[in-house]
Amino acid sequence: MPDNDNRADVGQLWRSWLTETERQWNTFFNDIMGTDSFGRFVGGYIETYSQVQRLISQNMQRSLSTFNLPTRSDIVDLSERLSTVEERLASIESALKTLAEAVGHPTQTASVTQLRPRRTRRPRSQPAQAQ
Numbered sequence: 001m002p003d004n005d006n007r008a009d010v011g012q013l014w015r016s017w018l019t020e021t022e023r024q025w026n027t028f029f030n031d032i033m034g035t036d037s038f039g040r041f042v043g044g045y046i047e048t049y050s051q052v053q054r055l056i057s058q059n060m061q062r063s064l065s066t067f068n069l070p071t072r073s074d075i076v077d078l079s080e081r082l083s084t085v086e087e088r089l090a091s092i093e094s095a096l097k098t099l100a101e102a103v104g105h106p107t108q109t110a111s112v113t114q115l116r117p118r119r120t121r122r123p124r125s126q127p128a129q130a131q
Contacts, residue, residue: 064071
């Protein structure tokens with residue numbers, strides 16, 4: 001669309017150039033990615049990448065083991081085991097509560113996992129503020 005000086009609209013020229021360029025790139029990449037050689041290349045790349053990733057993981061495990069540090073899988077395993085222990089503790093608490101109610105004993109309001117030790121330490125006395 002020409003403006004008052006009979007020049008073409010720069011925005012329209014840019015849009016048409018961009019649209020045409022995008023169409024050409026799409027055609028080029030569709031032609032390239034549709035070939036068997038490209039598929040073999042990508043497959044080989046992914047296989048190589050996974051082998052390198054596996055080697056890095058094994059070396060990291062050896063390094064952490066050397067320094068006696070847990071690996072991610074050790075932490076995940078420990079977390080799963082802790083969750084199992086917590087579930088079993090909750091079921092034991094529930095069974096004890098049911099048994100106590102059946103015998104007529106008053107039940108505790110806080111569960112064992114929620115109890116906190118009593119605070120026996122007293123805070124230091126506040127120094128007298130200078131006036």
